[in-house]
Amino acid sequence: MEPERLQQIRERIAQVLDPDLGVPLGELGALHDLQFQDGHLALYLELIPPLPWVAQPLERACREAIAELLGDIPFHIYVRERPLSRSTSPSVLSGVQHLIAVASGKGGVGKSTIAANIAVTLARAGTTVGLLDADIYGPSAPTLFGLQGMPLHARKDEHGRVIGIPHERYGIRIASMGFVLQREQAAILRGPLLAGYFMTLVEQMDWGELDFLVFDLPPGTGDIQLTLAQKVPLSGAVLVTTPQELSLADVRRSVTMFRRVNVPVLGIVENMSYFTCPRCGHREAIFGEGGGQRLSEELNVPFLGQLPLDPLLQRSSDEGIPVVEHPAGTHLRHLFAEIVHALVRELRRQYYRAQSPRLEISL
């Protein structure tokens, strides 16, 4: 291939936008290499992770951008992750790349249901995922995954320390306060002790290498939330609310808490937003409309999506099958896929914002 044509291709690729960030690849420093060898053109990109959601659309965009210059020359794109720098506690959960907290102001808004299904949806995209159920007062993961009454397995590491082994269901690793503590015990323990139990799940579990670890937090802004925010290098938090004003006020408090400890709020998920009549298909916003959306605008936090009030969520929980894996759950599977896509987009934007000062200096 003539050098001019290769240069033209390079320029076109540099103008292709990262679909999540809206920034040209050239400006992102994503164009790692472009080589023409043995009749093949190879493009090497280095992108802000996680990649599974962005790789395909970006590949398509690159192909389209250079289609006429390329003709029928075979073309391959190789995408690799840009390493992320971690600011705090490098030793805690060092094998986990993205640490996502799912929080809510109030209990009973569907936080655990949503955390579990977000975790399974992430895994369905081919990533390795863990779920840490930190809700001491009402651990839900054992119920949601049909693990009630299961003991926690453990082994000793090379220093003789006891290491817990997460359970595995639907391709995700699961540990719950429910495995280490009875509800009656939890009720009489005070804050600092509970926080200690929580850190056991963080530090003495064999989480291994994970792309994502999803934390299902207890409601509110208590000891566990603070311990988590201080000791665990969270990538971001997702807040769950229902459309009622009361729970919106609680979400506001949660946003303030995460901001105070510099954890980016990735967005709000509104649960039980509407009910679709199974007979006529009419969609009724039982608790009022647009509350989550308004709140997200007011707090300047992204709105990640809505979920309906749906008896299947309750039923699948009783059956111990996450709804996104339930045979009758197609519609919810799609909604969760969209929510997770929005979440990952915000995560990448967050990493970009955190990195960009450095990029500006190097330019």
Ligand SMILES: Nc1ncnc2c1ncn2[C@@H]1O[C@H](COP(=O)(O)OP(=O)(O)O)[C@@H](O)[C@H]1O
């Ligand atoms: N969108 C929904 N439609 C119907 N039931 C739901 C929905 N979301 C959650 N639930 C049910 O509401 C109850 C509380 O949900 P849960 O996830 O445990 O809330 P939290 O963790 O916030 O306390 C559970 O029985 C759950 O099955």
Ligand SMILES: [Mg+2]
């Ligand atoms: Mg819960």
